[in-house]
């Protein structure tokens with residue numbers, strides 16, 4: 001396979017105007033007929049029309065109603081080429097045969113639990129019919145579906161239902177029409193036995209929108225939270241961005257087999273059922289929050305992604321970065337802004353997947369999405385809410401109905417604000433592959449405040465910079481946080497009217513996704529931890545201290561010195577635990593140590609064993625010195641009454657659960673009893689699972705019994721069973737790879753279901769000590785899995801390869817072991833493009 005670069009973008013020679021699709025769904029095969037109106041980009045030019053197609057059986061092809069014979073076109077395993085199509089506009093009719101029942105890649109049309117569904121982003125449509133499978137081809141679609149009525153009573157596609165009726169032989173049909181132009185990656189079809197939870201949303205201009213969430217009948221009770229989330233998202237987008245929904249119907253379908261989280265197909269979102277189904281007994285607070293965020297995310301794509309889409313896949317963060325930013329803001333407004341920001345920044349720092357870009361087969365790249373969102377956030381930081389909104393309004397005004405680039409977004413922000421940020425970094429992720437230079441960020445917004453010795457923010461009246469004195473604030477109103485625009489390697493900013501030595505609070509709210517180094521002393525950091533008015537930086541001060549502490553203990557560990565925990569640290573934790581003025585979820589975050597991945601990333605040579613030993617040591621030490629405080633925390637925050645999804649209740653549970661997790665690192669018998677009691681009496685999954693996780697920290701008979709008990713209780717619920725797989729897979733117990741290998745043979749496991757793979761094999765990558773075990777057992781396991789998975793589902797396999805992406809960060813022994821597995825993967829027969837791309841890039 002050959003890598004494609006951004007600079008290779010070429011405008012298409014032909015565009016499509018209307019696309020009429022007809023699906024005859026069957027058990028053996030499905031027949032797809034398409035009728036496309038084609039017109040040339042340049043009138044009068046005659047160039048070949050190249051269509052993409054993969055795993056398709058061509059039945060017939062007609063141009064302007066006349067059937068083409070072999071020789072009139074050229075067909076290979078990836079393309080169908082018409083050498084000399086007619087001049088001007090013409091119709092193209094193609095019939096293909098496909099086999100959804102055999103499609104385990106879960107791209108194109110496939111079956112999940114007996115139902116037909118589709119996934120077309122990024123390049124799945126080419127597995128449905130021959131097409132110019134690229135997002136800059138935008139057309140109006142009609143979709144006629146016919147199928148057996150009893151097996152597939154529900155037939156859905158994008159847009160509005162125009163017609164439906166019965167056919168001979170127990171079959172029926174439905175005709176859908178989408179009035180909006182769209183690229184083919186947003187096409188969707190669903191056919192099956194499904195029922196819907198129905199509701200109505202009235203938009204602010206009075207449009208009555210029918211909302212339907214489709215699942216198998218038995219799951220309908222678990223869709224209440226998803227419906228709540230959808231309505232909240234619709235309202236929020238109106239309130240914050242002035243964006244209304246544009247059709248009379250919005251469908252969400254939940255399917256158990258799905259490569260990613262969800263897909264924003266126009267008016268027919270298809271979701272991984274993990275991100276739709278929830279009940280207090282079966283889903284945790286984290287699941288509820290994820291559902292809110294992802295339902296919002298996919299809904300927000302209707303404007304940022306669908307109405308305005310990407311010109312090519314190098315512009316992925318145009319829609320993903322922007323939409324992730326929007327869902328982050330939505331979740332912040334629905335809960336706690338600080339806690340949401342902390343969670344997102346932690347994710348950014350701990351992400352184990354590579355920041356790969358430069359899509360060839362472009363599988364899902366969550367990491368770059370999050371980074372793209374950070375770039376969008378910087379625009380908002382620089383322009384303020386109103387300026388950002390003006391930029392968004394102009395962006396939609398200019399580009400509605402078009403496929404555009406990151407530069408277009410940038411230009412809208414700039415022009416709407418007469419802003420000068422010529423060097424502002426673009427939102428595309430430029431890969432640092434040979435032939436493409438890395439573009440360094442050149443415009444870094446640094447939000448800053450200064451604390452006085454009593455811990456209060458000092459008023460900032462002016463700043464001297466580049467020979468100019470700039471006054472801050474307006475109408476003699478002082479400001480307490482200002483945004484410095486750093487554009488060069490070295491810059492000086494001088495604040496005047498400062499009466500005493502301030503303690504600076506730098507990069508408030510994490511105003512730019514950079515790694516900040518400062519010469520703040522430990523006592524400055526403890527001061528910020530105790531006093532900063534910016535809650536994010538309060539948390540961050542604690543994290544900086546923890547990182548320093550962990551790194552210095554790692555050095556001690558490596559030199560065989562005894563580990564000793566600084567009493568100041570224990571004191572800091574104690575005062576936070578006892579501070580009733582603090583938000584409980586904030587406390588929970590503040591007493592969470594940085595992840596092992598984050599610490600390994602800061603080391604010259606990553607040492608997973610040392611980092612794990614140190615993190616475990618600190619946790620245990622804190623648990624033993626603060627046992628009384630942790631016990632009180634558990635007692636005081638136990639749930640009472642019914643489960644409610646709101647910040648207050650979730651915060652209590654979060655704090656209780658982290659206290660229990662700390663306690664469980666002790667060997668004490670009373671703690672085992674406590675955890676067992678919590679496990680047995682829990683009335684919701686959040687607390688039950690936290691108790692289970694606490695018990696499972698220690699190997700032994702109790703662990704085994706409780707794991708069995710949990711499985712016995714929940715074996716009928718595949719989403720809960722996946723949690724059970726994940727918990728065991730991510731265990732740090734030495735040699736856990738053997739346990740994971742055994743679980744591969746568990747009757748509930750299935751390599752064909754992505755969620756199960758992510759739980760068990762992905763979960764295993766969550767334990768650096770086992771995944772990066774020095775004997776290579778983790779690498780060997782992952783290598784074998786990638787090769788097996790690649791034959792079933794290349795997208796899923798390529799995600800698992802990402803576990804190897806940072807292999808050069810480790811010592812030589814590990815490097816050799818990891819490299820050997822990557823090479824073994826590369827030499828596998830019939831390797832997919834997805835896996836090839838990631839594996840070869842890792843080795844390059």
Ligand code: DPP
Pocket residue numbers: 121260261262263264297298301320364
């Ligand atoms: N476009 C998809 C989404 O935004 C990719 N996961 O969810």
Ligand code: ZN
Pocket residue numbers: 297301319320323324
């Ligand atoms: Zn998205």
